[in-house]
Amino acid sequence: MAGAVSIRGLAKEFGTRRVLDGLDLEIAPGEFVALLGRSGCGKSTLLRILAGLDAEVEGAFSVPDKVSMAFQQPRLLPWRRVWRNISLGLHGVDGRAVAEKALAEVRLESHADAWPLTLSGGEAQRVSLARALVREPELLLLDEPFGALDALTRSAMHRLVEQLWREHRPSVLFVTHDVDEALLLADRVVVLEAGRIVAEHRVDLPRPRRRASFVDLRVEVLADLGVDDVEAA
Amino acid sequence: MSISTAGVVARPETVATSRAPAEKQSGKQRRNRSGRPRGRPDVARWLSPVGLVLLWQAASSAGVLPPDKLASPLTVFVSGYELVLDGSLVDAFLVSSSRVAVGFVLGTLVGGALGLASGLSRWGERLLDPPVQMLRTLPHLGLIPLFILWFGIGEEPKLALVAAGVAFPLYLNLHAGIRQADPALLEAARVLGFSRFERIAHVVLPSAVPQTLVGLRIALGTAWLSLIVGEQINADAGIGFLINNAREFLRTDVVVVGLAVYALLGLTTDALVRGLERRVLRWRAR
Numbered sequence: 001m002a003g004a005v006s007i008r009g010l011a012k013e014f015g016t017r018r019v020l021d022g023l024d025l026e027i028a029p030g031e032f033v034a035l036l037g038r039s040g041c042g043k044s045t046l047l048r049i050l051a052g053l054d055a056e057v058e059g060a061f062s063v064p065d066k067v068s069m070a071f072q073q074p075r076l077l078p079w080r081r082v083w084r085n086i087s088l089g090l091h092g093v094d095g096r097a098v099a100e101k102a103l104a105e106v107r108l109e110s111h112a113d114a115w116p117l118t119l120s121g122g123e124a125q126r127v128s129l130a131r132a133l134v135r136e137p138e139l140l141l142l143d144e145p146f147g148a149l150d151a152l153t154r155s156a157m158h159r160l161v162e163q164l165w166r167e168h169r170p171s172v173l174f175v176t177h178d179v180d181e182a183l184l185l186a187d188r189v190v191v192l193e194a195g196r197i198v199a200e201h202r203v204d205l206p207r208p209r210r211r212a213s214f215v216d217l218r219v220e221v222l223a224d225l226g227v228d229d230v231e232a233a
Numbered sequence: 234m235s236i237s238t239a240g241v242v243a244r245p246e247t248v249a250t251s252r253a254p255a256e257k258q259s260g261k262q263r264r265n266r267s268g269r270p271r272g273r274p275d276v277a278r279w280l281s282p283v284g285l286v287l288l289w290q291a292a293s294s295a296g297v298l299p300p301d302k303l304a305s306p307l308t309v310f311v312s313g314y315e316l317v318l319d320g321s322l323v324d325a326f327l328v329s330s331s332r333v334a335v336g337f338v339l340g341t342l343v344g345g346a347l348g349l350a351s352g353l354s355r356w357g358e359r360l361l362d363p364p365v366q367m368l369r370t371l372p373h374l375g376l377i378p379l380f381i382l383w384f385g386i387g388e389e390p391k392l393a394l395v396a397a398g399v400a401f402p403l404y405l406n407l408h409a410g411i412r413q414a415d416p417a418l419l420e421a422a423r424v425l426g427f428s429r430f431e432r433i434a435h436v437v438l439p440s441a442v443p444q445t446l447v448g449l450r451i452a453l454g455t456a457w458l459s460l461i462v463g464e465q466i467n468a469d470a471g472i473g474f475l476i477n478n479a480r481e482f483l484r485t486d487v488v489v490v491g492l493a494v495y496a497l498l499g500l501t502t503d504a505l506v507r508g509l510e511r512r513v514l515r516w517r518a519r
């Protein structure tokens with residue numbers, strides 16, 4: 001099915017270190033899944049594998065044809081103007097028009113001709129998001145894309161991502177270490193630990209969500225992450 | 234002459250590949266060390282150079298500095314003016330400039346082609362880089378005897394010397410620049426579906442530009458140095474000829490004029506590269 005992800009027994013070693021170890025995960029078409037886990041547990045490794053950046057793995061997985069990814073750092077080409085950053089790599093389309101439409105979606109239409117280094121962190125990250133979306137992915141991989149942003153910009157970005165996801169309906173695998181962020185956005189939250197998915201929670205709450213609506217769920221997820229709620233609060 | 238800058242790979246100012254804190258930088262860059270706004274000349278910096286020239290003139294006038302050792306600034310100035318008027322300085326200037334220009338183009342073609350080949354292809358690097366790295370430890374000015382044996386004492390050894398002086402720094406910096414391409418950007422390009430050509434055109438080569446421009450500036454400096462040395466070989470025209478000729482007649486004024494022209498030419502080409510740099514690197518945060 002278009003957009004579906006299926007991972008079976010995925011394992012990845014760096015030297016002797018087994019970072020992923022028999023990982024199973026299914027993502028339904030159009031489903032928004034948040035992947036939580038401690039720093040260094042292998043979240044980025046999993047995303048890189050799904051994006052086709054690392055082929056030396058054991059196990060099996062299938063991803064849709066069109067996969068796109070936004071990284072923690074925007075990774076824009078500083079020597080190409082913003083609109084070129086979005087349209088480069090697209091073939092057989094009017095790059096400028098496509099880029100302008102995508103920039104309008106992330107509310108940066110006035111920055112089409114700017115140099116990336118003149119953007120703020122939040123703006124650069126929005127360009128990175130537009131660049132990922134313009135490829136009309138069936139699977140969108142987001143690797144802590146808001147990790148470096150301030151709280152206000154972050155919540156604006158949450159609303160933006162949710163809105164864009166509703167309009168384009170890609171399957172999303174969203175890596176974060178922020179439980180609130182995961183519960184605000186995801187249909188399902190999964191926890192990665194010791195190389196496999198050790199817990200998962202369905203988040204059946206109406207959108208847009210408010211933090212007050214998932215207080216109990218938050219405690220459960222934090223417990224899965226091995227965090228005592230008292231210190232987290 | 235024991236100077237060789239052929240082996241130099243200088244570091245360009247740090248290139249920000251993702252997002253640099255533009256706000257933080259701009260405040261700092263606008264002022265220099267003495268705290269003046271950029272662009273306004275610092276008169277105090279001219280005190281000692283002007284003072285030295287005055288001292289020089291005083292020493293000449295007082296007879297402490299005999300004209301057959303070093304002519305007075307005034308004499309140098311007047312001689313320079315006369316040489317311009319009778320056309321000999323212009324002729325010499327044109328001959329020397331065209332030597333540098335031809336040698337520079339040759340060296341750029343060779344150094345550029347080799348740098349691209351070894352930067353962009355694994356086999357190119359395996360085959361080309363070891364010999365070039367070995368040769369660069371050799372000061373290229375030391376090649377003069379061989380060049381004379383190979384090319385005689387006409388124009389060719391002078392051009393070859395300039396070309397060799399240009400090719401090495403350009404090769405080294407272009408090669409290093411290409412190798413420095415940010416793996417994070419290359420990875421992003423792969424995820425975004427760039428073709429190999431697009432990766433090279435939009436990621437690899439642009440990220441090599443700052444380092445290559447550094448190489449270009451070093452290459453131009455070396456080109457002038459090579460010219461000066463090359464023009465000592467049996468020159469019958471050019472600034473080197475002008476200087477050597479003047480030496481035989483103890484005309485230290487003309488020697489100094491020739492040296493001043495060399496210096497001016499060097500400064501001019503350096504300014505040209507700086508201008509190119511500003512234009513090509515305008516994407517850097519302001």
Ligand SMILES: Nc1ncnc2c1ncn2[C@@H]1O[C@H](COP(=O)(O)OP(=O)(O)O)[C@@H](O)[C@H]1O
Nearest residue numbers: 014015019037038039040041042043044045046
């Ligand atoms: N290319 C690599 N070579 C060796 N070790 C790596 C490599 N990439 C990641 N690792 C290791 O794998 C583990 C998981 O890394 P990563 O997937 O980046 O974690 P995170 O969950 O924080 O994204 C870390 O211990 C990291 O040091």
Ligand SMILES: [Mg+2]
Nearest residue numbers: 043044045143
């Ligand atoms: Mg990570």
